[in-house]
Amino acid sequence: MKNKFIYLSVLAFVFAGCEPEFENELSDSNYSAGDADFSSYVAIGNSLTAGFMDGTMSRVGQQYSFPNLLAQQFAVVGGGEFTQPPFDADTDNLGGLLFNGNVIQPTRLIIDAGDGGPENIAGTPTVDITNQFATAYNNMGVPGAKSFHLLAEGYGNIAGVPLGQANPYFARTATSPTATVLGDAMSKNPTFFTNWIGNNDVLAFATSGGTGVNQEGNMNPATYGSNDITDPTVFAGVYSQIINTLTSNGAKGVVATIPDVTSIPFFTTVPYNPLSASVIGDGDAAVGQATIQQLNQQLYGPLKQILTALGQGSRINLLNPNGNNPLLITDETLTNFGPQITGALTLGGFDPQLAAFLGNAYGRARQATASDLVLLSTRAAIGAAPQGAPAPFNLFGITYPLQDQHILIPSETSVVATATASFNQSIRQIAASKNLAVADMNQILNQLVSGLRTEDGQIYTADYFSTSTISTVLFSLDGIHPNARGYAVIANEVLKVINDHYNAKLPLVSAGNYPGATVLPSNAN
């Protein structure tokens, strides 16, 4: 009897130590690096590689850079340490940059729940670029860099920053004033790399509203302005040089293509026709309708009459008091009918000075169409007063045409699309010549336009922040760069490409668990 009780208590003890066991217990050995070697992973690129979001680098945002997310997954299969430029100085996670105490880059964008719109978080940046580290890091993403910048000596020379000849972010980390981004990257002896460069070679033109120059045919990038489009031959040459250097010691890697502007919320959020009676009436539709009648009689009607006489009546139509009306814009590709308009108005009894002003303002004016892309930054300009314009011609987009820097017109969009396609073709060709994996970010971001379904069933889109998408939005408040969740989606796509191309088996990241925009109840110190 006594023995039986002992038997039972021993049994209970045995069971207490009994853990559930899986047939295949998950461990690091479930994963493999395949043909790749992640012991020294180096990431090359621009802001998208650096972890830039909400208009700046910030201490917390940088933790979500896609290379940093990748490195955490690589660690499972022998990935080495992954270092990023230090942002400890960004104590309060405000972002932004100082140069000798002067703000040269504003703080990060947040949503002020009181005001609704995105704005810079209150406070002064605490990262001063004069605190230099002279150290190469695994994350060599440099915000603002174009392809040829990676090879440019002096791009990290702090003396060149105030002259616009050097990059403030690279100046913090460059190992010497003459160091190149690529040279510093190679000093890490990469065994594996990601290279996502080239966006700014075309995107800077697009985000400027097409104010730059298409430098096709100009083979000297030193003469390019910051908003210009890089010549495709220059791009291909530079890109080859970068890849040849990165692979010179046998490293493998992933290169990424450049997304089309039409998949980026910076270009797709503000509609071309936001002018409803309610908007014009500042919330009061009745007031707006009265204003529209007035505008039609005094401005749109006479203008249309003059333009019709010139055979260009389609440039402007009367406003519909019950519809969404298009913005008034300037299209620099149109024939300038300024003198004719001035003449007609003068004949009609207008003060000659005002007639001259209006001729100048409306000579190339037309209403926007669905083919025009209104920049996100233009949202604040609509209804604002142009400098020196007298009332009632002092409302941008309504009574005064929005300018070149506000809108990407079809001719500009087409130049951008041509350059993007050409750069992407070079990227794919050069990658193929070295048998590198290609993460087709252009295709992936295009997928977001209709909705990209992740492994967990969530469907993500390329939409800009709204309160209803707080748990699903992928783009940060600058409308160009992803937020943490968006970088997780990008990291996932890169992981899949690596798994596929290098026969690796890497765990994915779950984008749903990553944060979106910062929302604050009010924005004050």
Place this chain on the structure above:
Amino acid sequence: MRKILSLTIAALAASSAFAGGYRVSLQGQKQLAMGHTGVAVVNSAEVLFFNPAGMAFLEDRFNVSVGGSALFARTKFQNETYNWKASTENVGTPFNAYVSYKVTDWFSAGLAVYTPYGSAVEWDQDWQGSHLVNNIDLQAIYIQPTVSFKISDRLSFGGGPIYVTGSVEFNRNLTRSLTNEQGERSDVTIDAAGVNAWGYTAGFMFNPIDPLMIGFNYRSEITMEARDGDATFNDLPAFAQGAYPNTTFSADLPLPAELTVGLSYKFSDKWLVAFDYNRAYWNVYDALVVDFGADGIPTSVNPRNYKDASTYRLGTQFKPNDKFAFRAGWYFDESPVQDGYFAPETPRNDSMGFTGGLTYQVTNKLGVDVSFLYLHFDETDNSYNHYTEGTQDDVTFGGTYKNVVFSPGIGLTYSF
């Protein structure tokens, strides 16, 4: 390891008790040891739970059975796609107490107190599935005054009202990504105690020929209506604090009806075999809907879509002499959880129970009951595919789950 264990179990030939959903089948040490059969077994006062009709067939005038179990439930989770691993270990202490008194030859009265439903699962706070559950603690105590009438030596009826008093505490993160300004995940706790409800049980036993007993029992559905419980929001970002004040909540949690039919057969004075079939009407658990008291907090609708589930039980008892009784049993327990609704708050799939136990009669009147249950679950790949996030209501969370449940129990029986 597992092989040795099951051999040991077989040698011991003992008992059973953990069913799908949040049903906990541990309502008596003697019957648990027999695979938790008992709708047609007249052994002790435990029959008040299994089939109140059997109370009238108890030989002694006064019967008491009290007992309890230590329920060890362990669950492991892994997901190869994301390299996720998590586990939870929980201990429950279901108990039971039964008293019966033979008032007249044909009428008996008694009282039963037992805990047939309960669930305690505690994952690590902020684990990968924290948007579904961090922890849950559900308790329900059934108090059942019981009467039983013997119509003849071959037929009896019995039943009684059931008063249930229970509590629930549940915590989960508000979303998959919301944090406060310090990066701590925002979560909500709902907590309700003293939730009371009424139900009933009724059954009959029929003894057509001496060795054969047939039993039928029905225990009604009881809906625990939590009203004005506390809903507490934790670690909210400042902007959401206005919209999500601490408030009250209301929710209904069904404790489903259960129908049992079964029989027992005495092959000899020493040897008895029993078979029970349970049908639990789980389809009443359509969704866990939590209504918050404060205006503006959206109602939380969590589809469950449980299905009715069956359990098949087999048990046997061998009494070599007046001092000892040995028992063993087996059962197959079907999970009410359907594919795609496998939520980590009750991560149970189909299982097989192996039970064993014995009684040692210290005196003619006093016996000590020992029982043991080992519940075997195959590992299962399953997921919950109905999480709502933004405009999507079919976001999934899943992986591979493996459960181990075991429970030693002890009880005392006193009768004269």
